[in-house]
Amino acid sequence: MSCIGKNIKKIRSVKKINQADFADLFNLARASVGSYEEGRAEPKIDTVIAIANHFGISIDLLLKKELTVNELYRFDIFKPELQQSLVAEPHAHILPPTVAGIPLLTAAHTGEYILQKGAAAFVGQLPQLHLPFLPKGNYRAFEVMDSDTTFHKGDVVIGQKLSHKEKPEQGLYYIVLTPTKVIINQTNAQLTITEEIVEKWEVTHSIAAFKPIAAGDLEERLARLERLVEGLIG
Numbered sequence: 001m002s003c004i005g006k007n008i009k010k011i012r013s014v015k016k017i018n019q020a021d022f023a024d025l026f027n028l029a030r031a032s033v034g035s036y037e038e039g040r041a042e043p044k045i046d047t048v049i050a051i052a053n054h055f056g057i058s059i060d061l062l063l064k065k066e067l068t069v070n071e072l073y074r075f076d077i078f079k080p081e082l083q084q085s086l087v088a089e090p091h092a093h094i095l096p097p098t099v100a101g102i103p104l105l106t107a108a109h110t111g112e113y114i115l116q117k118g119a120a121a122f123v124g125q126l127p128q129l130h131l132p133f134l135p136k137g138n139y140r141a142f143e144v145m146d147s148d149t150t151f152h153k154g155d156v157v158i159g160q161k162l163s164h165k166e167k168p169e170q171g172l173y174y175i176v177l178t179p180t181k182v183i184i185n186q187t188n189a190q191l192t193i194t195e196e197i198v199e200k201w202e203v204t205h206s207i208a209a210f211k212p213i214a215a216g217d218l219e220e221r222l223a224r225l226e227r228l229v230e231g232l233i234g
Contacts, residue, residue, distance in 0.1 A: 002063040004048060009037040011055060014069060026050050045143070045156055045207070046106060049127055058130050059207075101128030102158065104141040110182055118177055118199050131158070131205075140201055142175055144184060155208055157184060159201025166200075173203035 012022050019033045026047055035041040043051075052059040061067060103126040105113050116122040129141050138161040144151045150173070151157060159175040176183045177199035184203070 002042060003066045004043060004051075004063055005036040005039050006066050007057075007062055008033065008051070010067065010069075011051075011072065014072060025054070045154060046127075049104065049129065052130065053127065060131050063207075101130055102134075102139045102141050103127075104129050104143070104156065105182070106143045107145055110143075110145070114177070114180065114182065117179070129156075129158075134158070134205070137161075139204075140175075142182065142184065142201075145182075150186075151184065151206060152208070155206055157203045158205040158207075160204050162200045162202055164197070164200065175199075175201040175203060 008022070011017075012019070017025075019037075020030045022028075023030045023033045028043075028047065032041065032043070036043055048059060048063065051057075052062050057067075057072075103123045105126060109126060112122065123140075139158055140161070141156050141158045144153055144155040144157060147153045157173070157175065162174075171186065173184065173186050176185070176197055178195040178197060180195060
């Protein structure tokens with residue numbers, strides 16, 4: 001279970017936003033906000049991204065860390081006039097600096113992305129992830145459209161751009177853009193690409209969709225957690 005519910009509740013508290021207004025802000029049902037805060041459900045990745053972008057908070061920290069008031073202040077959530085009212089914590093966690101956004105290709109954007117062949121003008125209009133743990137590089141995030149043994153539908157994979165000259169390594173996952181499709185596949189899988197390769201990205205990290213799993217399915221819960229941790233630490 002992520003920390004998103006507790007962080008939503010804390011954000012609402014310090015911003016003095018009730019559940020109904022918070023729900024309206026992100027096109028949610030009020031009951032959904034209550035379910036998130038009580039840990040009975042997890043928001044979809046699009047909602048998590050919208051909340052993170054709106055309040056200027058890293059999606060990684062929003063999901064993984066129960067944030068303190070002082071930590072929230074270091075983002076954009078507090079108005080400048082509140083600065084003097086805060087008491088610094090002696091051992092407050094020092095947050096990493098703001099990082100450049102990573103364009104996120106969601107299921108809704110995939111068709112147009114293919115038609116545009118990844119054109120920079122279109123990419124600039126995509127929503128963005130802010131992940132401070134990534135080293136410098138040219139990254140793009142892709143929502144997984146179909147489940148396989150590693151990724152589930154709704155997960156997000158993050159790829160680092162490869163040149164056409166760089167050859168894929170055996171066993172790694174890659175994202176390939178052709179004139180007709182976006183493919184996420186492992187190099188040792190049975191896949192033949194007969195079309196022109198427009199773009200190629202090596203999967204470096206993944207973010208689980210945090211969808212509710214049937215109670216009692218402990219093995220599946222552990223497997224998803226391991227995949228998430230492996231993706232975050234590389």
